[in-house]
Amino acid sequence: MATAPIEPPQRLVSALGGDPEGPVRAWLAALPELVQQRLDSWELTLDRVHAPGGSSSLVAFVRQQDGTPAALKFPVPGRAAAQEAAALRVWDGWGAVRLLRSDETSGALLLERLQGSVSLRSLPEAKALLEAAGTVRRLWVAPPAGHPFATVAERVAADAERLRAAGDSAGAGPLVDEALELGRSLPAGVTEEFVLHGAFRQGKVLAGERAPWLAVGPAPLVGERAYDLARLVLDRFEDLLAGSGAAAVARRRVAKLADSLDVDRERLRDWTLYRAVRAGVRESVSGDRRRGESLLEFAAYV
Template identity: 30%
Template sequence: MIYLPEKFVQTIKSVHREHGQKWLDNFNDLVKYCEERWSIQFQAPYELSYNFVAPAITLDGSQVVIKLVVLGDGGFQKEIEALKQFNGNGIARLLDYETEKGIMILEKVLPGEKLSLLSNDDESTIIMSQVMKNLWTIAPVNSCIPTIFQREEAFKQIRKEHKNGIGPLSKEMLIEAEEIFSRLTSTIKDLYLLHGDFHHYNVLSAKSNTWVAIDPKGLIGEREYDVIQFLLNKLPVDKIADVIDRRIDILVDQLDLNKERVLLWGYCHSILSLFWHIEDFGVPDDTTLKVITSFKKLHNELSVRTLEF
């Protein structure tokens, strides 16, 4: 029997409600099914957040990774589609899957150290830019992967359902963010297949001193949007704006991005991220609140410098 940490159990219950409880009740049966179906032996799981992920050993001694997902919102199918489209280029390869049960068998990346373990933030940002460059590809024509335009509609729905704001997100903030989001989507020049959840914990060290991505959510949009989740993660307690600004400057230089669009996407997405946190856990996240303020501050400063120039 595999032990599931209490924090992970509570997250599954909080996010997935009755579906999550049913999944937890059937978890050991699901593990047994995987062991018999693929002739594998589960190892101790990795640090768990929203999905169960663990290394496993196959009958011939090969190492793989098993990911078990609570089905319900279509995220599993979208991740499968994204992995197929990326086809192992700059990302851990999908080996097998079973849609009906939410099971993925993935290539195990070795040595597999997380980018989050690096202490030098500039070095981490440069590595991340290289992973992004290797992964991004022109958007497929026909795909079930969600688009930035669908996310815009979801953003509009949030404001309709919360006309007076929600928690620390005021009515004025939601209106402003919605207007900015629409302005950005209407001026996108090129659409790419994006990772959709790029951050320090989703990039691992691989062979020959390279790094690859894992756990894509899959999103079709512009490149500037895909860097935002990285900017939101592993931030210090203070001087958040300085760290974000430094990271953006490196990414802009390495990837030829538009800094103003990164800042505006950052403001919108951090508001969206805070809403998701409130929706999932019932309380706001203080760091994300500081991030929202930081993006607005940095954009105002950029606008002033542009006018002075």
């Protein structure tokens, strides 16, 4: 049982506290009580709340009744929490953190404990990409019958209007037009679909005891592998842009990752452009404008 007040990390509060009347704000205010309820119900002992933590969930390091360490995660309410649990059940610890328990009402997930402060970003670039490729390969399994995941085609279609409107505001018209055309055409050419992590990058792969590296925090989809791999191409793109010959280096990265995982180079290039433009426009309009412009610059290079 916890003996000290449970406080959400400041990073989470800052990210979610902008709307004082919104449902997410209400969830944030109730979070200490929700955590305590789950600690009591699952007979867990709180070690500490992970800080600074992330911007879309609270993670607490806990111990189970037999003393085994675990992590208790509370994602922001919504469909994403249920989707994460469903994906972790599909993988059952193969390449990803193992789901021990879940609670549909609160969205709480009890996970095996990993080394939250040690991700693939702690490794040199070449080694990190090698380990990341080996990890994501394990996640690409056939979708089970009756799965609850959206498809890449559905996600892209849902984003199209928002991307077009935001692209006009960001002044990225030609690149957005190209990305929208790719979003329309690429899903039609898919011949084989897999369960995808959806948000795979080096920071989403943590050191573990059961396996050296395990993926966390999926935003699962069903679609082609190139879509998943495209997000990995974007990792540490700022470092790439800061060096000489950025365009050539970006293309080599696409080729190297595609060849290492038997993914078509052109499709990976196209999905990388799409995801770079989508992220760049979003950042330019509502986030970090400088980062958004850098992502759009990267998109033009691939």
